[in-house]
Amino acid sequence: MDFETVIGLEVHVQLSTASKVFCGCGTLFGEAANTQTCPVCLGLPGSLPVLNKEAFRKAIKAALALNCEIAEITKFDRKHYFYPDLPKNFQISQFDMPFSRDGQLEIIIEEGIKRIGITRVHLEEDAGKLMHMADGDNSLVDFNRAGTPLLEIVSEPDMSSPEEAYAYLTELKAVMEYIEVSDCDMEKGSLRCDANISLRPRGTAGLGAKVEIKNMNSFKAVRAALQYEVNRQHDLLADGKTVVQETRLWDADGLYTTPMRGKEESHDYRYFPEPDLPLFEISRQMVADIRSGLPEMPARRRERFVSEYRLSEYDAGVLTQDKALADYFEEVLVDYNNPKMVANWLMGDILAYLSATNMTITEVKMTPQSLAKALKLQEDGVISGKIQKQILPVLLKEGKDPEAYVKEAGLAQISDEDELSRIVERVIAANPASVQSYREGKEKALGFLVGGVMKETRGKANPQLVNQLLKERLDTSNT
Amino acid sequence: MPISTEDIRYVAFLARITFAPEELKRFATQLETILEYIEQLEELDVSDVRPTTHVLPVKNVLRKDEKRESLSSEAVMKNAPSKQNAFFKVPRIIQDK
Incomplete structure (x- = not known):
C-alpha cells in the first residue's frame, strides 16, 4: 500500500531580552551556575511573577510575522509536572487563551510555494538545565535558564516530507532573525524543535498513530530523524503491524530513534489559570504599532531579489536566508551595481570562507564598500579573477583597502x-x-x-x- | 459525582504522595461529599456570565525589561538539601538508552 507522511512541528524559540520573563534576573548564556536566579525563578514561596513588557512585545511581533491573529485578551496558566529542572513543579504557560492563533508561513519546496499553517504561538517560561553525572545516580541542576522567555510555535500537520519540515525550520529561523526577537542559536538551545509524525494510506483523511520525536539538536538531525521514522513506520504498516503512539528519542550517534522510557503515564498537566498574573488586554493600537514596525520578511525579500536584481530563485534564497548577508549584498550594490557578479562572489568564495572559519558576515573585516572596490578592480582589468580569489581571504581577514593591498603586494594584472x-x-x-x-x-x-x-x-x-x-x-x- | 479509591490513588500519584488503604477510602468519601456540595452551583443559570479566572479587576501589569541583581550564591544554596559546587544535586530520574 502507498502511504503519505504527515508532519507537524513544535518549535521553541528563546526571546532575547535583558531580563527573564517574570523576574529581573539576567538571561546570558554560559554564566556560572545558578548565578542568574532569584526567589521568583527558583520558585521560592511568597514570590510573585510580573510579566516582562519587552518579552510580551517581542512575542506579539513574532506572531505577527507569522501572520497570526492576535487575541484581544490573553491569560497565563500553570502546567503541572514534576521534573527537577522545573523549580515550582509547574511551568507558567498558556493553555486555552494563547495570545495568538491561526497564522501561516510560506516555504519553498520543489513544486513552488507551500503555506504551512501555524496553529498557535504562545508565551511561556523556559525550564532549568540538567546535567547527568558520570556516576549515573545523580543529576546537577542549574536554574540560570529557568524563566527565560520562551515562545512555543505549533504548526498544523501540514508538512508531508522531512524535506518540507527542514524547509519550514529554515524559513522560521530566517523570520525570527529578520525581526530580531531571538538569536536562534541552536547550539545554545535558543531554538529547539520537537516533531510529530504519522503515516496514513495515501488519499485518506484520518491521522495514523502519532509518534513524537524529541532530542534533535540541529535542523539536519530533525530531517534525519523524520526520515528514519518514515521508514520505520512504513515498514511496520506494510507488514500489517501497527505503530505505537509514543514519544521517541533521536540518537544522533547511532542515527535511530528509541522509545523514551520512564514516561508510561499519559500526561495530565492539570492546567489552571495562573492566579499570580492578571489578564492581559492587547490593544489594537499596540498590534498596529508593532505590525508597522515589521521589516521586509525573507519571503518578500527573496521575491524582490528575483524581480529587482534578476537573480535565480536559488541565489535569492541563499542570500536572503541570512538577513545580515542580504543586507551586506545590498550594500555592496550601492557602490558596485552588478548583482549577478556580487552574488557569485558572495555565495562562492566568501560563503566558503565563512563556513571554513565558522564566522558570520558581520564578523569579517571586509566592508561591503571594500568588496565593491575589489570587484571594480577586477572589472577594470587591474586584477584577474584568479588574483581576486587570492586577495579576498586577506581582505576578509585583515580588512585592508583592496587598491592599496594590490599595489603593495604587486598583484596588479600584467596587461603590458x-x-x-x-x-x-x-x-x-x-x-x-x-x-x-x-x-x-x-x-x-x-x-x-x-x-x-x-x-x-x-x-x-x-x-x-x-x-x-x-x-x-x-x-x-x-x- | 461518585469518587472511587482509584480516583484518589491517581490524584495522589499526580501529587507524588502515597496513602494507606484506609485513607484512600476515607478521602474518597470526603471528596465525594465536597463535590456534591459544590454541585449545588449547577442550579444557577450562568450562560450570560463570562468564566472568571481572576477576581480582582486588575489587568496588564507589566514590568520594564531591566536586569536586576540576582541572589548571592550562598543565598541560592541556603536551603538546598543536596548540592555540589554551585549546583543543586538531585537523584537522576531518566535513564537515557
Missing part, C-alpha cells in the same frame, strides 16, 4: 603586451613538446602553455591576452 610577449617566448622555448602537440592539433596543449605563463607571472598575467599572444605566436611561425 611587450612584457607578456617576452614571457610567452620564454615559455614556448622551454616547452617544445607542448608546442609540438599543439601544432599537431591538440588544443589541450595550449592550456598547458597558458599555465606556464601564469606560473611565471604568479597568476598576474591577463589570461585573455596570454591566450591571444600564444595563439598568434604559435599559429604564425614555425620556430
Whole structure:
C-alpha cells in the first residue's frame, strides 16, 4: 500500500531580552551556575511573577510575522509536572487563551510555494538545565535558564516530507532573525524543535498513530530523524503491524530513534489559570504599532531579489536566508551595481570562507564598500579573477583597502603586451613538446602553455591576452 | 459525582504522595461529599456570565525589561538539601538508552 507522511512541528524559540520573563534576573548564556536566579525563578514561596513588557512585545511581533491573529485578551496558566529542572513543579504557560492563533508561513519546496499553517504561538517560561553525572545516580541542576522567555510555535500537520519540515525550520529561523526577537542559536538551545509524525494510506483523511520525536539538536538531525521514522513506520504498516503512539528519542550517534522510557503515564498537566498574573488586554493600537514596525520578511525579500536584481530563485534564497548577508549584498550594490557578479562572489568564495572559519558576515573585516572596490578592480582589468580569489581571504581577514593591498603586494594584472610577449617566448622555448602537440592539433596543449605563463607571472598575467599572444605566436611561425 | 479509591490513588500519584488503604477510602468519601456540595452551583443559570479566572479587576501589569541583581550564591544554596559546587544535586530520574 502507498502511504503519505504527515508532519507537524513544535518549535521553541528563546526571546532575547535583558531580563527573564517574570523576574529581573539576567538571561546570558554560559554564566556560572545558578548565578542568574532569584526567589521568583527558583520558585521560592511568597514570590510573585510580573510579566516582562519587552518579552510580551517581542512575542506579539513574532506572531505577527507569522501572520497570526492576535487575541484581544490573553491569560497565563500553570502546567503541572514534576521534573527537577522545573523549580515550582509547574511551568507558567498558556493553555486555552494563547495570545495568538491561526497564522501561516510560506516555504519553498520543489513544486513552488507551500503555506504551512501555524496553529498557535504562545508565551511561556523556559525550564532549568540538567546535567547527568558520570556516576549515573545523580543529576546537577542549574536554574540560570529557568524563566527565560520562551515562545512555543505549533504548526498544523501540514508538512508531508522531512524535506518540507527542514524547509519550514529554515524559513522560521530566517523570520525570527529578520525581526530580531531571538538569536536562534541552536547550539545554545535558543531554538529547539520537537516533531510529530504519522503515516496514513495515501488519499485518506484520518491521522495514523502519532509518534513524537524529541532530542534533535540541529535542523539536519530533525530531517534525519523524520526520515528514519518514515521508514520505520512504513515498514511496520506494510507488514500489517501497527505503530505505537509514543514519544521517541533521536540518537544522533547511532542515527535511530528509541522509545523514551520512564514516561508510561499519559500526561495530565492539570492546567489552571495562573492566579499570580492578571489578564492581559492587547490593544489594537499596540498590534498596529508593532505590525508597522515589521521589516521586509525573507519571503518578500527573496521575491524582490528575483524581480529587482534578476537573480535565480536559488541565489535569492541563499542570500536572503541570512538577513545580515542580504543586507551586506545590498550594500555592496550601492557602490558596485552588478548583482549577478556580487552574488557569485558572495555565495562562492566568501560563503566558503565563512563556513571554513565558522564566522558570520558581520564578523569579517571586509566592508561591503571594500568588496565593491575589489570587484571594480577586477572589472577594470587591474586584477584577474584568479588574483581576486587570492586577495579576498586577506581582505576578509585583515580588512585592508583592496587598491592599496594590490599595489603593495604587486598583484596588479600584467596587461603590458611587450612584457607578456617576452614571457610567452620564454615559455614556448622551454616547452617544445607542448608546442609540438599543439601544432599537431591538440588544443589541450595550449592550456598547458597558458599555465606556464601564469606560473611565471604568479597568476598576474591577463589570461585573455596570454591566450591571444600564444595563439598568434604559435599559429604564425614555425620556430 | 461518585469518587472511587482509584480516583484518589491517581490524584495522589499526580501529587507524588502515597496513602494507606484506609485513607484512600476515607478521602474518597470526603471528596465525594465536597463535590456534591459544590454541585449545588449547577442550579444557577450562568450562560450570560463570562468564566472568571481572576477576581480582582486588575489587568496588564507589566514590568520594564531591566536586569536586576540576582541572589548571592550562598543565598541560592541556603536551603538546598543536596548540592555540589554551585549546583543543586538531585537523584537522576531518566535513564537515557
